[in-house]
Amino acid sequence: MENILKIIDLLEKSVKEDPAEGLTSGEIIKTGFDEKVDEYRKTIENANDWLANYQAKISQENGISNLKIKYTGQSGYFIEIPKSQDNKVPEYFIFKQTLVGASRYITEELKDFEEKYLEAQNQKASREYEIFLKIREEILDFYSDIKEISDKTANIDFLASLSQVAYNNDYIKPEISDNYDLEIVGGRHPVIEKYVSEFISNDLSLDKKQFVHIITGPNMGGKSTFLRQNALIILMAHIGSFVPAKKANIPLTDKIFSRVGASDNLFLGQSTFMVEMQEVANILNNSTKNSFVIIDEVGRGTSTYDGMSLAWAILRENHDKIKAKTLFATHYHELIDESKALKGVKNFSVAVGENDENLVFLRKIISGGIKKSFGLEVAKIAGISESVLSEAKSMLRNLEQKHNKPFATQLFSLEPEIKYVEKNSILEEELKKIDLNSLTPLDALNTLFELKKKI
Known part of the structure; x- marks a missing residue:
């Protein structure tokens, strides 16, 4: 029983009560069980707040009112500034791209955030799955204990159910x-x-x-x-x-x-x-x-x-x-x-x-x-x-009159008349159609092969 309590404690600390449907999609490990998962989860959950705060910070520090932080799949995260305010760009902004009406930059701080965020998105699910596999291996070490307690519980449930049904229904x-x-x-x-x-x-x-x-x-x-x-x-x-x-x-x-x-x-x-x-x-x-x-x-x-x-x-x-x-x-x-x-x-x-x-x-x-x-x-x-019932009653009377002799006597004492109708088989019909005078030896072999398949 001690091992069972250990397993219960492990599961209560590690696995979410309402995990995601797919084991490899993440969101199966509880917060607080693994530091790395907690770090990934915190990065993902706080991403929007961090970006909003960082945008407000650099906009205020540099007096650039129309500064925006944006994201594309090709370029990643970047800072976009109207060309009319290029003269306010600080030295720590790193030039990235020029557009018709704007310029794009990145900073070391934004670059670090992007690396952490993308790593969290890519690694969190796989990290959780690795932890899940380790938990499963640890539980399997106590398979015999689990099997024993499961069998005992099942028997108790079975007997208790039979007892309740018998008591409630006067068995x-x-x-x-x-x-x-x-x-x-x-x-x-x-x-x-x-x-x-x-x-x-x-x-x-x-x-x-x-x-x-x-x-x-x-x-x-x-x-x-x-x-x-x-x-x-x-x-x-x-x-x-x-x-x-x-x-x-x-x-x-x-x-x-x-x-x-x-x-x-x-x-x-x-x-x-x-x-x-x-x-x-x-x-x-x-x-x-x-x-x-x-x-x-x-x-x-x-x-x-x-x-x-x-x-x-x-x-x-x-x-x-x-x-x-x-x-x-x-x-x-x-x-x-x-x-x-x-x-x-x-x-x-x-x-x-x-x-x-x-x-x-x-x-x-x-x-x-x-x-x-x-x-x-x-x-x-x-x-x-x-x-319909009236028609059925009429037919019933007719049948009873026809079978005025006990039907059982008819069934078990008389042999029913059975007529057999002879009918040619499929092979016989096929053979009748063959012109033997026009068959070559090769045609004869092929025909024989086809007929054999129909047996």
């Missing part, structure tokens, strides 16, 4: 174990609860018998919030924080995977669906039975058949092989029935209230799946016009 101490089972009672989202008047808490229980929960329900119902809050609670427990819940038994978790939201990477030419599949591939390739996975509405970026089939296959891959604790939110209600064949899967839904005019989001996770998405009701809340 509880989680139980961490090496068991497989996960139990969260009265879990809340640590961020969203700060922005709503009454946040609805929810429970979560995952064990070896039921380690995958499929969650269905309408948009805006709270599925995504439920997924995220549980991932955050597990993460917070692992960094040593209290968590927003009434009770939390958290197993040691090696990784947390999240496939939530939609985003394009247009710069790399990747669509929303491609990004989604890359993230799912990462989950399937790297998760373990000790991982926690949240997947929100996977497969939306492609056709219904493709998306639903992929969602089912991803669900089954995790269930049969990986066995990671997973929350799987989806609008593919057909998965509710199909997942009954998977012993480790249990269906849940977001509770909603509905009357003739309004849809009420209760935001409570309840046991059992729900086979209605309330898409038209949510569209109405969003402000879609009645004419």
Whole structure:
């Protein structure tokens, strides 16, 4: 700690509290720390006063009322006197230049001032930078002391912040174990609860018998919030924080995977669906039975058949092989029935209230799946016009009549008819255009080289 106090004392004496932005532009060293810098700074700051006083002095001494001290980049500082008063010029004035209506002179005193002033302007910044580098070298000698006190301070700040947040928001101490089972009672989202008047808490229980929960329900119902809050609670427990819940038994978790939201990477030419599949591939390739996975509405970026089939296959891959604790939110209600064949899967839904005019989001996770998405009701809340909603309802009735057979049966028991259309490749098209009878051996080699580049 003694070395730290020395560094603090050095910095307080040497470096300005509001230094210039550029380290090499000067104005970083405090007045009083270095005599040479003080001398340069005083010369620059007092330059205008010195010139004004000197001009008044020599003008009064010699009775030259129109005497002026001027400066040009080419000539430097000089004394300018009207030619009508040349007879008053004293002997110590040194002639410099004649103009049409005036004469220019310098004096030894003015010359000395100019040398000091220009030196101060040119050397002050570099002198300050040299001092700064020496200060930096001196501080680096105590790097280990600085690193140690920084780490300790950071830890105190980290723990104090977690403590304050836990105290202010009624967090509880989680139980961490090496068991497989996960139990969260009265879990809340640590961020969203700060922005709503009454946040609805929810429970979560995952064990070896039921380690995958499929969650269905309408948009805006709270599925995504439920997924995220549980991932955050597990993460917070692992960094040593209290968590927003009434009770939390958290197993040691090696990784947390999240496939939530939609985003394009247009710069790399990747669509929303491609990004989604890359993230799912990462989950399937790297998760373990000790991982926690949240997947929100996977497969939306492609056709219904493709998306639903992929969602089912991803669900089954995790269930049969990986066995990671997973929350799987989806609008593919057909998965509710199909997942009954998977012993480790249990269906849940977001509770909603509905009357003739309004849809009420209760935001409570309840046991059992729900086979209605309330898409038209949510569209109405969003402000879609009645004419559009009426057309949507008409189309919905037509689709339901066409698919009077359960859609899940169609999806998982029938193979969709796929037609393949043969099409010549680019190379085949290029080969057809070549006239072999007119090619020379050299032309043939060049053509072959160009075709090879297109492979």
